[in-house]
Amino acid sequence: MSVQDLQAELEKAKRQVVTDGYEMSLGEIASLYKSDELIIAPAYQRLIRWEESQKTRFVESILLGLPVPPVFVFQREDGVWELIDGLQRISTALHLMGVLKVNGDLVEPLVLSGTNFLPSLEGMKWSSSQAGDMNVFNTPLQLEIKRARIRVEILRKESDQDAKYELFQRLNTGGSKLSDQEVRNSVLVMLNENFFKWIRDLSVKPEFKDTIQLTSTQEELAQDNEMVLRFVAYRRAPYTKGLDVNEYLDLAARKLSALTVEDLADEAEIFNWTFELLWKTFEGEAFKRWDGTRHSGRSMLAAFDVIGYGVAENRQAIMDMPNDVHRQKWLIDKVHALWKNQTYSNYSGQGVRGTTRMANLLPFAVEYFKP
Structure with missing residues (x-):
């Protein structure tokens, strides 16, 4: 240069x-x-x-x-x-x-x-x-x-056409009181308002809301929208190792906003199936820590990433199981065992950088939830 x-x-x-x-x-x-x-x-x-x-x-x-x-x-x-x-x-x-x-x-x-x-x-x-x-x-x-x-x-x-998106993000980061996802939502509206509405509609699905169990403050900061975006991004815009998490989600949002109506319908079907299964199986406890006898505490983002993504990516194989009883028992055993898994423990703790967590846990999730 x-x-x-x-x-x-x-x-x-x-x-x-x-x-x-x-x-x-x-x-x-x-x-x-x-x-x-x-x-x-x-x-x-x-x-x-x-x-x-x-x-x-x-x-x-x-x-x-x-x-x-x-x-x-x-x-x-x-x-x-x-x-x-x-x-x-x-x-x-x-x-x-x-x-x-x-x-x-x-x-x-x-x-x-x-x-x-x-x-x-x-x-x-x-x-x-x-x-x-x-x-x-x-x-x-x-x-x-x-x-x-x-x-x-x-x-x-x-x-x-990208200039207004860049301008908005630069003006609304740093000292701004907007959360990263609120800024991202605004960019999504500019990119494709129908895609933004699609994310918002999925975020209010009862099975999803009752499974992630966010606080009112988290909802106000649009974390429910971010979690929908994460779920779809992992599947449609694979994470590039080394990218800052918010930078990755910004790039993914731009890419996903160009999905066709048919693509969005497919993703909505997979999203609904995944969270209906998790709600039916765990009744809101899916992403909470398992101590060997019960789930406790708040839903954890690392658990959301691994369980949600892993289950969705293995959807067909899970659907091929003999019946609902077999399917739910298998899922309960896998989720409970996750909390003792060494790879999950190594990369899901508070001291682990987001880039390290995603680079290691997303591939792990797909393999871990293969029936």
Whole structure:
């Protein structure tokens, strides 16, 4: 490699990303949103993650004239903008002005709380149906908020199709409060919204939910979606040794989003069969540690990977067993014995890196669950 090679790569990369940008008022942004020329898709991120105090501080910053970080949009072929980054700021402004909608319905008006700088913000709102309500912004304050300006960075439609996905991931990693899978979900929506919906639909299947038994916090961070993605990725996008786990799942998500309707139907059938069998056999205990007498604790991700993938890959041979009784007894014995297996123990502990775990346990899973 040389400096010339680097310069050539840089020039090529720059041609793949075509950007533009300018200052806009919040009033102009609200007008674009109301006319469906600005889309803030709830599926990109959990729609509103800010607490009331965070929303109030943002409104306070606007009133004080403090600088607001830029937002990023992608310009579609039809000219409509998709919000890529800045959802919390833009949704708060729209919520304050009373125009924010979720699933087609207007959100309840935003009522602000007091702050150290502006304690009189307590109880303030944009408008009120009650005559004489004193906690309502007057026209000058409304205009001040509407005229507040924010820079909009535009990723134009001429950009390489992967550019918006890369931009979103880079903007929403590091200091972001989004989980890796929430960022990945947003990318999936951009890649193929039907594939994202397919994953989401599988994640709410009763047998799956009752088998993985996630906490409410884990579900909020979209871990159920990640586990569906893992299950399909292992089968359709084999893991490359050395890849960081999240990097692997990012690459797999892009590849899987191109699966045909027929491919997805096949995968859904295998997914449903696997988790119906595991639920019928273990009633929610399949991925919990077995101590020789009972299952206990929480479901473990390593157990999910090995058991789910191993059973799915050996589906036909397991289906060929004489009957359900024989099938379930065999599966119980294999899962119970897994917790004493040396290979599983060596690569499933907390100190084992994700790359090492996957490189060793995925091939092991296929062999271990061969009848």
